[in-house]
Amino acid sequence: MNFSKYLRFAVVGACALAACKGGPPTATKPGKYSSTTGIEYNTEEGMKVSDYQGIPDGPGLVFIEGGRTVLGSAEEDIAMTHDNMERTVTLASFYMDEAEVANIHWLEYLHYVRKDSSEEFYQSALPDTTVWARELSFNDPYVDYYLRYPGFRYFPVVGVSWLQANDYCTWRTAKVNERLAGESGGGDDSGSSSGGGLFGRKKKKGDSGDAAEGTSEDGGGTKIAIENGNTLPNYRLPTEAEWEYAAQALIGTQETGNENQENKRIYPWDGRQVRNPYGKGMGQFLANFKRGRGDYAGIAGSLNDGAMITEYIYNYPPNDYGLYNMSGNVNEWVQDIYRPLSYEDVEDLNPFRRNGFLDPTEKYDKKGYQSLIDDHVRVYKGGSWRDVAYWLSPGTRRFMAEDSATATIGFRCAMINAGSNK
Template sequence: MSRNPKSLIAVSVAILASAFLFSCKKQSSPTTGWLYNDSKTGGFEVASTQEQETGPGLVFIEGGTFVMGRTEQDVMFDWNNIPRRVTVSSFYMDETEVRNLDYLEYLYWIDRVFGETYPEVYRKALPDTLVWRDPLAYNEPFVQNYLRHPAYNDYPVVGVSWVQASEYASWRTDRVNEMILIREGILDWDPDQRNENNFNTEAYLAGQYEGMVRKGMRDLDPRGTGERQVRWTDGILLPSYRLPSEAEWEFAALGLIGNTVYERVVERRLYPWSGHNVRSSERKTMGIFLANIQRGRGDYMGVAGNLNDGGEATVPVYAYWPNDYGLYNMAGNVSEWVLDVYRPLSHEDVSDFRPYRGNVFQTLELDAEGNPVPKDEFGRLISRDVTTEENVTRRNYRYADNIGYRDGDLMSSIYFADEDGEDPEKIMYEYSISSLINDEARVYKGGSWKDRVYWIVPGNRRFLDQNEATNDIGFRCAMIRVGSPVGY
């Protein structure tokens, strides 16, 4: 049957015209009938549904259920990672560990913005390069060169405490969101930011930072001036960068998505790859180690002429093969800080949905009119812990500090009100001769260049004070995914 080309063109044009007219038609509320995005009806604005932008350096991690905890025999007899099935939401994680170059960029910005007035901010952010020193080893070249020499630009930053890593993540959030506003033509470059006059995401959203405005958003509120700042409801800005939770890190490290067929995990994993070997079994790479670890006593790099792991200590962050999520060095190179406060039995206590121990619930400090009080000298909004009086009618929580919730300490028990409730001998999580576990003990995961094979198992866990640093602990950042847990 012959078809008239002219009629086909006419039908196509009609379909396109209908689609255009439909898209131009203003949406209305299905519950009230009022028009959205129309100043004549009050100007209630509804942003078009947007897919979350993948932030710089991040890789999408589709969440799901998995068995968290021990997959290897507990040779340390810590009994602190009892297996338990939990669910982790989808999120994003850095493809690699944060590099020396990334951290130097952070230090440069701090010095440029706060250096003249608040030099202590810069000093507080500096990594501890002395972590390389050893009374019986000559490591001074690392002390002098590892952080700042360009030969180590792509190596993971070390000597960074948990507190410093968390501060870096907050700074990164602000720089990424500032760049988004510049890219969208809303703000212009402002290299002269100083002290409290620097871009902070929360301060900007609260109207306490204006910056160099290039073009405001159209304001449909009849009471407005016709232009406004970006709001969170516009869907332009990204959620916060942060350290991953312990469950998120372990889930991402295992990369079980590569062993899943039709909602069934075919084989549990001991390492971030399948099998029980730490050497490659591929023909072209047969025998090469799959992670940067200590192979044995006194063997950190292999034999001259054929250095198996390519580095005497750390190696560049893109060394070795990525796991099934595309993440590099989730087994070796450096161990990594995670968000959680350490408790030996956390796996038994935490929720089975997005498990995490370490919540301290806060709220913004408000003035008498209910607005956030002026930002501090560093450009950040001021927060405070919530009070029990504010939460007296709540069912889900009452107290601000939930770090020790259900951890077995006397303060979490029904006997806390007893006369001997303050007996020091009954307080479990305070510093003592035999224990370093308290509310500042943070979990770190994964093996490092100086660890044996046992510690590269993602289910194993260790802890360190959040203010301390070592030459084998680094970090990477994460970000929650909003909306659908499935990537598009």
């Protein structure tokens, strides 16, 4: 390299370091040259830096601004579990589905799974429709019709285990990112980016396997890469803390510029009652739940919540984050394994319990039938059409085996807010 070339790099580097054009570099405007070496990006010698305009819009997602809050039960602990005492935590901003995953979404999932994956996996992805069957109740029509009949398309999918919900999140991530990469010209149809064979199908001849991120594949396409910024982070189940925080929706009570959180809610809406106190909807129930023994919907001509079982996922008013049915309709799976003392053990920034760390499963005598707790039981939240109002409070929590399913548990997806603190 001659002296003039050295001089050119020095001048370019100095200009970049001083941010002489347009201010300091940012994620969306990194500049033409490296601010530390002065080497030009996107050249034979320089590093490839993709265009980035921020995280793409994720279908169905609503932005949840994070911050400090007090998590924990706001209701009397009638079960005497003492498993969700109040504590102050901070959560990073994230995204969450505005409504529960519905039957039509699960049928779409089954459609692609049957095309792209093994028959064995397809069978394992089928919801357990027998969760509706009861020996002493005539729920037989729901067994046959609830999942597939068009009228139930936008009712929440049920009969889905925690494990099945996680598989759905994996598939949804692959399918959405396949579309986004294709729209940006960054992907191909070879299967490497789309999740073809994601659940058991053998790779087709010519599949390139695991190429380095951001590099060209043998087939001529480009692998979906984090560095490209043209795809979304993983869809996943929300953590328990994220779910509870989003359900509280205290952003609706917060005064601008006030650092104090002076209000708390028993439910995802204002007030201590479960009826709408305002406007034309005054007196109407704000969630789908069981009012009392034998009362699922009220009397004909004056139904209360209007739903004997589940209901349309966009029914009832959304909370202040724009989320529907964060109380009632169906309970919802979250990521965390259950431990009664999680509120004491987990950290105060983005709290989450992924395993039995600090509270090992050996402490719980499940084999001796003295406990139901191990590392395969997961938390579910929110209350359902079959639950009384107590369980509608975001702080209440229950658990069930991760491979089990009922007619009262569904789920919604969440996603990190990558690349931003806002």
